[in-house]
Amino acid sequence: MSDMIVxxxxxxxxxxxxxxxxxxxxxxxxxxxxxxSGKTSVLxxxxxxxxxxxxRIAIGEEVWQDDAKGLFxxxxxxxxxxxxxxxxxFTHLDVMGNLRYALKRSRSAQSGKSLExxxxxxxxxxxxxxxxxxxxxxxxxxxxxxxxxxxDPRVLLLDEPMAALDQARKQDILPWLERLRDxxxxxxxxxxxxxxxxxxxxxxxxxxxxxxVQAAGPAQAVMTAIEPxxxxxxxxxxxxxxxxxxxxxxxxxxxVSFPGGALWVRDSGLKVGQAVRLRVLAQDVSLTTEEPRNxxxxxxLPCVVDAIAADAHASQCLIRVRCGxxxxxxxxxxxxxxxxNLQVGSVAWVQVKSVAIVQ
Amino acid sequence: MDHxxxxxxxxxxQLATATTLVLLTVATPLAWWLSQTQSPWRAPVGALxxxxxxxxxxxxxxxxxxxxxxxxxLGQMTQALGWGVLSFSFTGLLIGSVIFSLxxxxxxxxxxxxxxxxxxxxVAATLRASPLDxxxxxxxxxxxxxxxxxxxxxxxxxxxxxxxxxxxxxNIPGQTRVVSTQIYGHVEAMEYTQAHWLAGGMVLFSFxxxxxxxxxxxxxSRVWP
Numbered sequence: 001m002s003d004m005i006v007x008x009x010x011x012x013x014x015x016x017x018x019x020x021x022x023x024x025x026x027x028x029x030x031x032x033x034x035x036x037s038g039k040t041s042v043l044x045x046x047x048x049x050x051x052x053x054x055x056r057i058a059i060g061e062e063v064w065q066d067d068a069k070g071l072f073x074x075x076x077x078x079x080x081x082x083x084x085x086x087x088x089x090f091t092h093l094d095v096m097g098n099l100r101y102a103l104k105r106s107r108s109a110q111s112g113k114s115l116e117x118x119x120x121x122x123x124x125x126x127x128x129x130x131x132x133x134x135x136x137x138x139x140x141x142x143x144x145x146x147x148x149x150x151x152d153p154r155v156l157l158l159d160e161p162m163a164a165l166d167q168a169r170k171q172d173i174l175p176w177l178e179r180l181r182d183x184x185x186x187x188x189x190x191x192x193x194x195x196x197x198x199x200x201x202x203x204x205x206x207x208x209x210x211x212x213v214q215a216a217g218p219a220q221a222v223m224t225a226i227e228p229x230x231x232x233x234x235x236x237x238x239x240x241x242x243x244x245x246x247x248x249x250x251x252x253x254x255x256v257s258f259p260g261g262a263l264w265v266r267d268s269g270l271k272v273g274q275a276v277r278l279r280v281l282a283q284d285v286s287l288t289t290e291e292p293r294n295x296x297x298x299x300x301l302p303c304v305v306d307a308i309a310a311d312a313h314a315s316q317c318l319i320r321v322r323c324g325x326x327x328x329x330x331x332x333x334x335x336x337x338x339x340x341n342l343q344v345g346s347v348a349w350v351q352v353k354s355v356a357i358v359q
Numbered sequence: 360m361d362h363x364x365x366x367x368x369x370x371x372x373q374l375a376t377a378t379t380l381v382l383l384t385v386a387t388p389l390a391w392w393l394s395q396t397q398s399p400w401r402a403p404v405g406a407l408x409x410x411x412x413x414x415x416x417x418x419x420x421x422x423x424x425x426x427x428x429x430x431x432x433l434g435q436m437t438q439a440l441g442w443g444v445l446s447f448s449f450t451g452l453l454i455g456s457v458i459f460s461l462x463x464x465x466x467x468x469x470x471x472x473x474x475x476x477x478x479x480x481x482v483a484a485t486l487r488a489s490p491l492d493x494x495x496x497x498x499x500x501x502x503x504x505x506x507x508x509x510x511x512x513x514x515x516x517x518x519x520x521x522x523x524x525x526x527x528x529x530n531i532p533g534q535t536r537v538v539s540t541q542i543y544g545h546v547e548a549m550e551y552t553q554a555h556w557l558a559g560g561m562v563l564f565s566f567x568x569x570x571x572x573x574x575x576x577x578x579x580s581r582v583w584p
Binding site: 047048074106142151 | 481488489492497
């Protein structure tokens with residue numbers, strides 16, 4: 001499968017943005033980093049809204065910028081959709097006017113169909129006659145996404161589309177995004193600094209820090225790699241892809257098995273056989289050297305210590321453990337590490353205090 | 360109302376309408392350029408556009424007279440082209456009015472364009488609109504209130520001009536005599552009643568224009584619930 005190539009240099013006041021990425025043209029790629037790490041600039045360069053230096057930006061066989069050949073395709077000729085951080089609907093047009101604006105200018109014969117599908121998938125059919133000012137923040141962003149899709153883009157670029165929304169409104173839009181990912185076959189590049197959004201949406205992950213790529217690869221692998229986990233900070237944790245194998249109805253629990261073990265999670269109406277994605281935060285994982293007994297913590301698994309790294313604060317460290325084929329992260333104090341005498345290769349038990357179902 | 364007064368009112372309206380149309384055509388691209396450019400020419404061009412605001416109309420009128428007169432460079436050119444001399448003609452008056460009211464058209468437009476910020480144009484570009492397309496389909500409609508303000512101010516300011524008109528138009532009935540110079544004529548001739556009627560009409564007209572403008576601004580800045 002062809003890839004999206006993003007290689008660029010962009011000097012900024014405090015650091016130089018330098019990336020060289022090859023991103024898959026399927027699923028959702030999350031560009032993750034703290035504010036000011038340069039992730040939005042990368043997206044703007046891909047869209048041609050900013051002009052990087054020594055750049056090569058190509059999507060499959062279509063080249064959008066190649067400074068070696070002096071090629072720069074202007075934004076309006078790039079087959080991409082762009083969703084801005086804050087409301088970007090044209091206030092002089094109603095919702096339908098906004099959607100038609102994109103439709104009229106699209107060069108694709110498929111656009112009409114793309115728009116119909118987008119209106120359906122994003123649930124905005126009842127909003128078409130409204131003015132942008134009469135929409136909630138979440139509705140506005142859904143319209144903006146539908147408008148971007150109406151151009152029938154080859155890739156959809158989203159720049160923190162939920163940053164301006166409060167927590168409740170985010171729940172207004174996340175499920176719709178997941179629907180888009182599952183039902184449309186348009187690759188998305190999604191910029192965010194929220195680890196929640198990352199955990200729910202990422203198939204592929206790029207971690208940026210001060211303009212440099214810290215890690216890039218499949219989300220599950222990158223999430224449990226130890227160096228980027230330090231960058232992710234407080235919300236560092238593992239993603240596990242699993243399947244519901246049992247329901248313990250009286251106790252409202254469900255068992256999810258994944259390659260290398262099984263965990264009990266809260267049953268929120270799950271069905272046996274259903275695929276789920278679990279998120280286990282490093283701070284909810286502790287280690288013991290003996291099999292835990294008489295503990296309130298329901299989930300414990302045997303594991304092998306795989307890697308140890310210093311954490312942001314000197315009192316703590318991050319430990320990566322392997323359970324069968326899967327990896328988990330644990331955040332413990334360095335004193336505990338010394339007392340338990342844990343080293344790479346040590347056999348131990350992980351206790352998992354809390355597991356979140358993110359899908 | 361006598362024939363001469365009606366003629367002066369009619370000429371004033373013609374002049375103001377023509378000036379407004381010419382100004383919107385000239386000022387819109389100029390204001391857009393001023394709002395977008397980072398060129399070193401921005402400051403001098405901006406100052407030049409604002410100059411008529413601070414110069415005495417007589418200074419402006421004097422130079423226009425010199426340039427358009429039979430010996431002036433523009434006068435020489437128009438004569439060579441067989442158009443005759445522009446000074447003391449309606450066309451000359453129109454040129455003078457356009458220059459005199461230029462800042463009144465450029466500034467509201469420039470402010471409206473600057474207030475848009477870069478985002479609407481970026482959004483339009485991501486939706487496949489070429490820069491020219493985006494200008495007409497996004498920038499102009501979104502700067503609508505600036506456009507209306509520019510038009511109203513240009514019109515009203517032209518109706519109210521006196522010095523430039525007198526300098527380059529003289530006071531030829533039916534050709535270059537407008538309301539303001541007509542009032543001047545009445546006063547010179549001690550015809551105070553006629554002067555009162557016209558002057559009072561001007562006051563009412565100007566008040567109505569400014570009042571309308573204020574109401575319009577209110578409507579545009581109203582916040583949605």
